Amino acid sequence: MGKLTYLLKNRGFLKYPVAILLLGAIFFLLNYYKKETHSISSKKDNSVEIKKLTDMADLFYDSNKIDSAYFYFNKVKNICDPHTNTIDYVYALSCLSELQMSKGNYIASEANATAALPCLKHIKNPRYSWIVYNQLGINYTNSYNYNNAIVYFKKAISLKSSAWRKYIALNNLAAVYMNQEKYREAKKILLILSTQKRVSKHEEIDYDNYSYVIDNLGFCYYKLGDSKTASKLLYEALNIRLRHKTPESLILSFKHFAVFFEKTNPKLAKHYAKKTYREAIKTKNVSDLTNALSLAIKNSEGNELKKYSLNYIKIIDSITAARQQARNQFSNIKYTSQKDKTENLQLKKQKVENELQLERQKNRNIVSYIIILFTSILSLFLYFHLITKGKKEKNHAILESEMRISKKLHDELANDVYTTLNFAKSTDLKLGENKEHLLNNLENIYSRTRNISKENSPxxxxxxxxxxxxxxxxxxxxxxxxxxxxxxxxxxxxxxxxxxxxxxxxxxxxxxxxxxxxxxxxxxxxxxxxxxxxxxxxxxxxxxxxxxxxxxxxxxxxxxxxxxxxxxxxxxxxxxxxxxxxxxxxxxx
Structure with missing residues (x-):
């Protein structure tokens, strides 16, 4: 299976490089809204409070105090005006989404990331769009919704963002293809990425990302039947990771080796499965633990099998309890924050503006329906008018054609037929020259009759x-x-x-x-x-x-x-x- 590359833990880099742009946007929007309705002109400028709360949320997040970080990011979200404080609003939503994703609450994480989507078109810097698209892609991957994951990773790739962001998004896309067992598609992407070792200013990050790429590529070669190339790439990735010794990356290498040796060397497969489990214990990540235990169970027997199975059941029970507790805890935090007077006033104000917007939309819809109805009636009138006109013209053409044929018969044939009849009655047809003359006249009449017939035939x-x-x-x-x-x-x-x-x-x-x-x-x-x-x-x-x-x-x-x-x-x-x-x-x- 493929490994997704997640966001960098330090998220503070998102907002500070765009401080000038943010101040300019706020100044422009405030001046614009002063020219609008009196309700909009009276809006409170929360920029100072937003910055203060965001800094506190960042501090708690970097200190791994997840609950407090969630509380303050939620406060930032609630006091932000999406039209005026667009960047801060999107930043808060993306951080909330990341926090919820780390707790396994993928539904809430997706909801926050999706709420940020309408605001992205108002932000020129593509990094915010990349963060949201990447988060949605990871969420859908973890929820086994691979088709939507592919859509959002491709959106992230198509952005005019930095090279290392494209690198991460491409690796994530390849990982989705691997989860779908589309190893050839994944291999095409990973082969290109494997030729690019340096794509950012940070060597440590580049080596980490590169190790994910070649490790995934090696696993693809293994699944496609090229064990020799697979072994070379998997060992290269492991050597890089052993220098840095980060448990998250070592877990993936050991897991891939356990699968690699599963059929050819069961002892080595068991060895790497145990190493995977030991590294997973260090991370305290329940997802890594369950995957590692599943691998250990598969490669064990006897008492070890029983021990790993009991641990697996215990962890599954703790996951269920922890996720429920996290949902309840986040719900309580959200409920408490919504009780705050400032947030309530803001929500009420937002509600009034939403109702006003809905009323405007309703009026626009009514006008649209009237225009559509009028256009439909006019179209029907023109349609029947043209049909009637066409029938009249057709009937007129038929009448003219009949009159023309009648005139031709009268002018061109009637006199000749009458003359020929008189000639036949008044002359001696026994004479050769009279008989010849009569035949010529009849042939001429026949020829002209045939021509008239041809002119009016189908x-x-x-x-x-x-x-x-x-x-x-x-x-x-x-x-x-x-x-x-x-x-x-x-x-x-x-x-x-x-x-x-x-x-x-x-x-x-x-x-x-x-x-x-x-x-x-x-x-x-x-x-x-x-x-x-x-x-x-x-x-x-x-x-x-x-x-x-x-x-x-x-x-x-x-x-x-x-x-x-x-x-x-x-x-x-x-x-x-x-x-x-x-x-x-x-x-x-």
């Missing part, structure tokens, strides 16, 4: 659309009319919507139909281009042109303009051509 819009479109264009090519296509095969036709494909097909069909009837052109050029996610089509022919006159949108060109507008397109008629006709249009894909 259009293929699947992956064969480009083939159908090209065939339609080719149908207008004759011995007298040449057609040139540019850029047709460069267009991604599958990206065009079905409706737009149909409209594009009809527009081009309308242009060629108009050319055939009116322009007398012999050469037609049609170009396709993609410009800024818009399809642009340029049509040119060498027909009669518009001869500098205002363009008359009859003969089908009016249909072209109305169709292109239905898909938010633009159309440009060149009405200044002395010879020929030019038109371009574009629409978004």
């Amino acid at each position: 259009i293929i819009t699947d992956h064969n659309y480009n083939i159908a479109l090209k065939e339609m264009i080719s149908g207008y090519k004759t011995s007298d009319v040449n057609i040139i296509l540019n850029g047709f095969d460069l267009i991604f036709w599958s990206e065009i919507e079905k409706n737009k494909k149909i409209i594009l097909y009809r527009i081009i069909q309308e242009l060629f139909s108009n050319m055939k009837k009116h322009s007398k052109a012999t050469l037609v050029s049609i170009s396709f281009k993609m410009i800024n996610k818009n399809l642009t089509v340029i049509y040119n022919d060498n027909g009669l042109g518009t001869q500098n006159e205002v363009l008359n949108l009859k003969n089908g060109l009016q249909n072209v303009e109305s169709r292109i507008k239905t898909i938010n397109g633009n159309i440009i008629f060149d009405n200044n051509s002395e010879k020929g006709f030019r038109l371009s249009f574009s629409f978004p894909l």
Whole structure:
């Protein structure tokens, strides 16, 4: 299992380097609040009292008088204004969290660290964010909530903090991966850290942190099957620790050796398990004691097994009692401090401000709901309006199409059919030339009928659309009319919507139909281009042109303009051509 690197015991370094920043922040905030409401302008400046109480709390903490330290840090927390005394408030919360964590009260520790989170964005120095994130990561690790632990260690790593803080957070992250038995992920991190022996100004701290890294790395190699490399790294870490002889670090080395020799050398495993237990007794840390006893039980038998088992049960009972006593004691301290008149007044004042804030939030919510409701009604109105408008336009288009087909049938076929019928009645069809003339007329009528049918038949819009479109264009090519296509095969036709494909097909069909009837052109050029996610089509022919006159949108060109507008397109008629006709249009894909 991996070893977490905890905070340095001397926490006083947190506040003194930022005294100037703190005074500047307090001055700025006091001036700002004077311009706010009268309730805010009347706030008491507790800076002097906060500093006095914080110094007392630090003194008790450094003297290992945990109960007194907790009492004064709790007083600091209660008289701090999170908006004005932000740094002192976060500092007090982080120390309370650390104290509760040392007693095994991880729930209360997490609560205090979490309470500091909203204030971190108002503190420029990243060390405070690092402390809180690291504490939360350690809390979640000790509570076996590894996913949240990883989140907060990664937050600590991402901060623009000092190199040694990143080093500790990375080692802690690797330790979580080891607890999850993700030894390969842990190894990647530890290999990088193992190349960095000096990351701070304190050699003793660097060697201590480095020993944790290579010891964890050695254990990873052992779990991954490389015993030779594991042994080398574990001994290197042990040699460093034997020079400094700190029980906390020696416990980890002896524990890892006990596991390392468990299968290959049971005697050595038992030897290191005993050494682990002896060092744990020196620390008086119940967590280390229970882990050491568990290891000793695993590697013992007979009377020794019975002795270690009884000690383990005794310690578990004492842990339960001690933790309950600690919770009760801290609860009593908190209750006593809350009875103080100054704290009560502060809490009441804070409560009024919170209620005011809630009322403001409530009003903002009401305004937001009104805006959302109004926006929703407006959106529904526009939606139904557009649907109705679309239906009207569709019906109008259908009516126009029917009228156009009717007009074509009347103008182009009715007279020819009538003339052909009269010719058949009034002439002798036995004669070869009359019979030939009749057949030609019938073939002409059939051809024109087929063309009208094609112009109004369903259009293929699947992956064969480009083939159908090209065939339609080719149908207008004759011995007298040449057609040139540019850029047709460069267009991604599958990206065009079905409706737009149909409209594009009809527009081009309308242009060629108009050319055939009116322009007398012999050469037609049609170009396709993609410009800024818009399809642009340029049509040119060498027909009669518009001869500098205002363009008359009859003969089908009016249909072209109305169709292109239905898909938010633009159309440009060149009405200044002395010879020929030019038109371009574009629409978004």
